[in-house]
């Protein structure tokens with residue numbers, strides 16, 4: 183069930199219509215992305231801190247919140263640079279971010295609203311800084327791709343773990359899920 187990150191990126195790119203124009207737009211605003219990334223990180227971690235559950239995760243180990251701010255700034259900026267033109271490095275990095283969140287136990291209920299918050303806040307900032315509607319949309323699309331990576335990592339890792347522990351086939355596993363869903 184494991185995914186190949188670059189192939190997954192290509193699928194998502196088509197699915198959300200993340201176009202060549204979006205990429206050039208983001209790259210044309212690299213300086214702006216870099217400038218606002220620390221503010222976005224600050225906002226993001228205030229947001230996480232206001233939620234009891236997420237705040238506990240955030241402060242579970244020494245230095246975690248600080249590391250997180252640094253890595254978030256980098257993450258945000260990479261959406262503008264595209265790293266290697268949104269190629270295999272970009273996809274591998276996004277897959278890895280997903281795996282980190284699964285390891286820590288951060289599920290869809292945390293990540294989806296968090297990404298919505300990033301999109302909303304970046305949109306507000308774009309408006310305040312007189313940026314175009316198009317750059318907002320391009321940013322929203324790449325955020326959706328990054329979100330899909332984190333969410334998919336959750337599913338892939340859970341499924342892999344069950345298959346490994348039980349020795350079940352993928353077919354059996356899928357049938358059990360379908361049966362379970364029918365019974366709910």
Ligand code: HEM
Pocket residue numbers: 230236237239240246249250253254257278279282283286288292293296297300
């Ligand atoms: C918009 C969604 C999110 C993005 C883009 C994001 C981004 C990142 C990035 C880039 C990393 C570093 C990964 C690495 O070390 O390679 C990270 C780690 C982490 N994130 Fe998130 N994150 C998101 C949502 C959340 C949420 C909802 C929480 C809940 C508390 C969270 C908590 C953490 C923690 C605890 C780490 C590990 C920090 C460490 O010990 O180094 N993240 N995140």
